[in-house]
Amino acid sequence: MSMKCKVGVIYGEEALLYSFPEFHPFRSDRVQRFYNEVLPEFLRSYYQQLIAVKPELASEDEILLYHDPEYVNFVKKKSEAGYGYLDYGDTPAFKGCYEASLYVVGSTLKLVRMIIQGIIDHGFNPVGGLHHARKDRAGGFCIFNDASVAIKYLLEVVKIRQVLYVDIDAHHGDGVFYDYYFDKNVIIADIHQDGRTLYPGTGFSYERGGGEAEGTKLNIPLMPGAGDEEFIEAWGKVEEFIDKFNPEFIILQAGADGLAGDPLTGLMYSEKVHEYATSRLHKISEEKCNGRLLVLGGGGYNRENILKAWRAVLSSLLNQPK
Numbered sequence: 001m002s003m004k005c006k007v008g009v010i011y012g013e014e015a016l017l018y019s020f021p022e023f024h025p026f027r028s029d030r031v032q033r034f035y036n037e038v039l040p041e042f043l044r045s046y047y048q049q050l051i052a053v054k055p056e057l058a059s060e061d062e063i064l065l066y067h068d069p070e071y072v073n074f075v076k077k078k079s080e081a082g083y084g085y086l087d088y089g090d091t092p093a094f095k096g097c098y099e100a101s102l103y104v105v106g107s108t109l110k111l112v113r114m115i116i117q118g119i120i121d122h123g124f125n126p127v128g129g130l131h132h133a134r135k136d137r138a139g140g141f142c143i144f145n146d147a148s149v150a151i152k153y154l155l156e157v158v159k160i161r162q163v164l165y166v167d168i169d170a171h172h173g174d175g176v177f178y179d180y181y182f183d184k185n186v187i188i189a190d191i192h193q194d195g196r197t198l199y200p201g202t203g204f205s206y207e208r209g210g211g212e213a214e215g216t217k218l219n220i221p222l223m224p225g226a227g228d229e230e231f232i233e234a235w236g237k238v239e240e241f242i243d244k245f246n247p248e249f250i251i252l253q254a255g256a257d258g259l260a261g262d263p264l265t266g267l268m269y270s271e272k273v274h275e276y277a278t279s280r281l282h283k284i285s286e287e288k289c290n291g292r293l294l295v296l297g298g299g300g301y302n303r304e305n306i307l308k309a310w311r312a313v314l315s316s317l318l319n320q321p322k
């Protein structure tokens, strides 16, 4: 008998508000095209399984679970002004960027709650996965870190014991990685392009977590040009690592910028990587934590690649892993 999982996907125009000014690579056409060209057919074909979930605003208290109040106020002010930069030049402010960011975080939290309540088994927030934001600063197109807020929410509000965060975006997920470096309840595995060759310049294999959290973090940097074969090999090490833990919730940041032809990175994956990673975590989530798996869209700047990767993610969540 095949089990049919219920999947929630964030769908609504509020998810399009997180969009940097013209000529910036991170703009809402990424998500708009997914909504126009991919999602409708999935909603039709999987109408018994796939639920469209309206974006929701996070409360300020929720943001403050992770982010510092000074930084939150700084974003508010910049959002009202609507110009200047939130960091050293990658992340411009725009009018309403505060509310837009609250929608990203709120939507991720809404999926977390729906999974915890058992309304859905798995969730996908295409505009989530803003993994470079730190608790006190923006970075790399990321204003508030929805993944980090979700982890805090799970540990402190839901009070689960342990979260597994896996990140396959081409860029190292430095915000999540370093802000939880000393937290033994946050297990992290991150496959990315080598930091000597790509922003944010971090994520080396000797970094394994600090203090009592030593051994709870895994970085696997790949050199530019690495493709599916190198990814699958690295993934084997990720599974060996995951085997040692018993997480109660799994988050996958499934950035699409590792696919060949991305304008910002040098990896050469195909969307098979997204299918493989999502299917494997789908299976692992059913073995370890009742299927509690949340996928976040992350980066990806070649528009065609984004559609391929996110299609692979959705179909891997909707179909039973072999």
Ligand SMILES: [Zn+2]
Pocket (backbone or CB within 6 Å): 169, 170, 171, 255, 257, 298, 299, 300
């Ligand atoms: Zn990225």
